Amino acid sequence: MGWFSKDIATMDDLFVHTLQDIYYAENQIKKALPEMATKATSPALKQGFETHLRETEGHIGRLREVFRLHGVEEQGINCPAIDGILEEANDVASEVQDKPVLDAALIAAAQAVEHYEITRYGTLVAWAKQLGREDCAALLKQNLDEEAATDEKLTQLAMDGINRKAA
C-alpha cells in the first residue's frame, strides 16, 4: 500500500484500491506500447502492438466509466508491479541485438504485461459481482476478454516465429 492510500477496511475499499492500481497500470502500458511497436521487427508484431495500443485506450475509457458508475473519483495509485514489469521489458529489449531474438524478448515481455492485467481484471470482475455491481463487472469483463485475446495472439506470433526458424 502506498504512503498516501487510506486504510483498506472493506471489500469496497479493496475494490476501489485495485481499480486505481489497474488504472495506473493501463496508463503506464499506454505510454510503453508505442516504444515496443517501434522496437519490433516483425510487421505482424509491430501491428499487434499498435492494435493493442488502441485497445488499451478503450480499457482506460471503460475504467473511467467504472469509476463513474461506482461513484468514485477516477484516480491512479502507484503500482510498483507494472513499473517493474515494464522496466524489465525495457532493459531486456535494449540489450538484445539480434532482431528475431529481440522480437521473442518483446513478446515475452508483452505477455508478462497481459498476464498482470488478466490477474487484476479476473479479480476485479469477481469482486464487482460480489459487491452487486453487475454493471461494473460487465465492463471489466470486456477488458479481461481483450487482454486474454491479446495474450493468445502473442502466443500465436511466438509459435509462428519458432516455426519459421525451424523451417
Ligand code: FE
Ligand atoms: Fe489493458
Ligand code: FE
Ligand atoms: Fe493489455
